[in-house]
Amino acid sequence: MSNTINNWSEDDVLALPAVENDSFERKGTRLLDLRLPGVREDDVLNELAKQLSAFSNTGGGQIIYGVANNGAVDSGGVALSVKGRQSTKEWLEDVIPKLTEFEIVGFNVYEIGPKLGASDIATGKALFVVDVPDSDRAPHQSKRDSKYYVRLGGKSSPATHRLIEDIRNRQKHPLLNISSIQLQITGLPVSLEESSHRPTIDGEVQIAFHFSLENIGHVIARNACLRLEGSGSFRWRGYDNSTLRRRGQTSTIARAFWEFLDPIYPGMKIEFWVNAVMNACYVPQSGGTPFGGPWLIDRKNLADTQLSWWLFADNAPAKQGVATMEDLGFEKAAAIAVDGDPRGGLIRLTYKLMP
DSSP: OOSOGGGOOHHHHHTSOSSOBTTEEEEOGGGTOTTSTTOOHHHHHHHHHHHHHHHHHTTOEEEEESBOTTSSBSTTOEESEEETTEEHHHHHHHHGGGSEESOOSSOEEEEEOOOSSSOSSOTTEEEEEEEEOOOTTOOOEETTTSOBEEEETTEEEEOOHHHHHHHHTTOOSOOEEEEEEEEEEEEOOEEEOTTTOOEEEEEEEEEEEEEEEEEOSSSOBSSEEEEEEESTTOEEEEEOTTTEEEESOOSOOSEEEEEESSOBOTTOEEEEEEEEEEEEEEOOOSTTOSOOOOOEETTEEGGGOEEEEEEEETTSOOEEEEEETTTTTHHHHHHHHHHTOTTHHHHHHHHHTOO
């Protein structure tokens, strides 16, 4: 099969091997479709929790709903909505995090509708694929029956104590993750043109980056470090010195390292901030347009200015991420800052005239 899971079609599902293996399992319509007579929600959740535990503990895989054991579409598939107006996909996404201990991070639910032309999937129905990752947080226990499961010989079976200990000992290092970054603009260089009284923003913009960081693994991070690097005119200034301390150079440069002051325990989430400045502009156009655009940083588009980060924790491999100023919502944050400027009567008025 050449298509990735997020691009699977009805034909891709029907082309799966006839015999289930440790990487996928078929489930008939009655194991998900709560609109069918006699289908109990408890039974659906019990089976789903079992499969989630098994796949996440042993390499990951896919649970495919709406397909019979012989590989054919079962009863036209699963209804698109489960209860009231909530879609089946949304319902699965809501219940899956509640079914295992620990919560499985990184799962996806895909809805596969009828193909063009002759299709075995009925109108108003679909196949649903739950893609379960090989979890770094394993072992995962079903909250429905307090058991651990694994995939063995193409089946999900209860795990022995020895096997669970082997899975638990697979992880030897901390697993840190930046779960969110919020951007707040704390200062803008706003001036007014004397001739037209239109606002011009051009100069050094002050920004606070608010980070949320979590230890999503089982191992304590005793020594952790964060490296931040911004492109262009980024210069790092203040920081949350109750959580971090700066390491290495103290000059305001685009690249800097911070060390966390305290250990980060499994399941622990911490929040902190780091300040930066950069050069940005947003100038008025001639004629009747009060504002020009777009926003520019170092005379470049927001999508071309990046914030990159690296996380280091004890003996763990470095974890890297990147986001552009467009991703982080710079334009919206700047609009809020402009609207709140103490000289902003005219600024607020002209900003709201934007199309």
